[in-house]
Amino acid sequence: MVAVVPFDQRAEVLRMNAVDKIFPGDVQALRGMDLQVREGDFISLLGPSGCGKSTALRLIAGLSDPTAGRIEWAAERQAGDIGVVFQEPTLMPWATVMQNAYLPFRLEGRSFNSAKDDILQALRLVGLEKFKNAYPRELSGGMKMRVSIARAMVTNPKLILMDEPFAALDEITRFKLNNDLLEMQARIGCTVIFVTHSVFESVFLSDRIVVMAARPGRVIEEVCVDAPYPRTEEFRTSAEYAAHCRAASRALEAAMEAA
């Protein structure tokens, strides 16, 4: 049973066609994964550990090649087209907040002065402009994650990949970052693929939830969350939210049984 994704006019960013990934030792991490990503999508990959959601993300990022199947980008992929946020903030400890956010530009060969306005804008977006000269060790876990998000967004990428970015944070910080993430996405209009194992987080954030099962990793169901954006704290306590959470939980249970 696959929920029907409402047709829309948005342009395609990339498409995964029957992608398989087999690791040495005959471990099938991913089998026959299809995924269509359109501009402005907020897609969550939801599933138990070992279901291949992080593998799918690595394949999309180009860090690893599919064993079979294809990942097709609508346009030629450039270096700054993808932003990534890992589960850890993954900042360079020897560099200030500003220098960390400058990294994608620096690797492109852009001078600091020409990039400065973009960097400050990204830091403003995550609310850390005042901390631009701080070193990572001076920041809290949530603030480090904000720097990581600013770095991912600074190049205005076509696609942002997030691999359980808030899993290690406390719930209060996580809720706050969820809200802020949606606000940022609305403001810069980026496309996001978000890996999580939290039903509540995926329903709150995404318009599509791809539910995956483990051994072998595969897509079980696509749940559509058609609640309108902007979603605020009220949405978190609404009946509509609860209904979507139930639907996603049922799909996840089905995925666990299928495994």
Add this chain to the structure above:
Amino acid sequence: MTADAQVPYPPTAAAPVVDAEEARRARKRRIEQAARWVLPVVVMALTIWLWDRLVAWNDIPHYILPGPGRVWGSLTGDWAILWDAALLTGRITLMALVVAVLGGAGLAILFNQSRMVELSFYPYAVILQVTPVVAIAPLIFIYVESKTVGMLLCAWIVAFFPVLSSTTLGLNSVDHNLRDLFRIYHASRWQKLWMLQLPSALPYFLGGLKIAGGLSLIGAVVAELVAGTGGVGAGLAARIQEAGYRLNIARMFAALALVAAMGVFIFAALSLLSHLMLRKWHESAIKREG
């Protein structure tokens, strides 16, 4: 949108201590701080006093064991000779350290960039390291004409390896997510080396440097003992040997004290350098409360 914690930046000064437990802890910290300097000085004073008494009580002749007063006399009286010797030994040591750093870090980067070069040469670096320099030194001075070059070579052999091995470890200790991030942004090999691997390796390199500083002094001393004094004048080790032949034991002690002081100076200077380079960001340089 605001940050999740309202931490002022830069952090303001700590609030005054109020409760009894914290006051106790602060007092303990102050006492420990003072003891860090006072205790070693007391131990040294006691040792020198005991040494002096032992010599006086037992009437030990000065050509067997001079008292501390006589050693001090030699240190001040022979200062011109000893200072020249110290300058020579110090120069060899510093030059050897520079060559060890260039060679050790250079080899580490080379090994890191080419696995094949590493597989070819790493075993020989280990062999060079495990063979005692005292055993290699006489051979070196057969083939190397210049005393200075020979001494440098000896000191380099003992000192380069800690720099090589710790820098290699550092270059390979890059956060794997950061490595992935650099790949996603299509970083070149040089960008990866310059912006990621070298900064990651810095704390490891500085650790190796501290060890290499002490070892290059050892290398210089060993080289002097083997090379003798001809040609370049006498360093501290050569002065120790020479004074020993003349039963001038006081001067032996005085020269030895200078060698020790030089070792301490090198260690302190390199520790300071390490602290200055890491204090802003590295865990090792951070003081934590409690």
